[in-house]
Amino acid sequence: MSKGWESKSVEEQQNVAAMPKPVIKGNVSDDAEKKRRVQALAxxxxxxxxxxxxxxxxxxxxxxxxxxxxxxxxxxxxxLHL
Structure with missing residues (x-):
């Protein structure tokens, strides 16, 4: 019984992860993502x-x-900041 429960939980998590995320211009999360990307590249x-x-x-x-x-x-x- 626990195997079936675990597989449903994993399947549900995969479905949630696969759902497209809404993209709104000027959103705070977009700004944060851009900042993280710049930091990683730097x-x-x-x-x-x-x-x-x-x-x-x-x-x-x-x-x-x-x-x-x-x-x-x-x-x-x-x-570039000197």
Whole structure:
């Protein structure tokens, strides 16, 4: 009996998670999500900048990743603060 109950609970949780979330422009949750995304990208950028390597292939990959992250940040309105 407990197996059936657990599977129904899991199925219900999956259905709730699969439901589309309402998107409202200017919503506080949208602003918070944007802020979290900018923060995550900025942290990735800092990690890439802190890496040191002698491998030219690795440096090339890091450079490409840095360019991609900075493009995403600029799309979100982020600017470099010196």
């Amino acid at each position: 942290m990735q950028r800092e990690r890439i900048l802190s890496e040191r390597t002698a491998s030219p292939h690795r440096r090339s990959a890091l450079s490409a990743a840095l360019i991609d992250i900075e493009e995403k940040l600029s799309e979100l309105g982020w600017t």
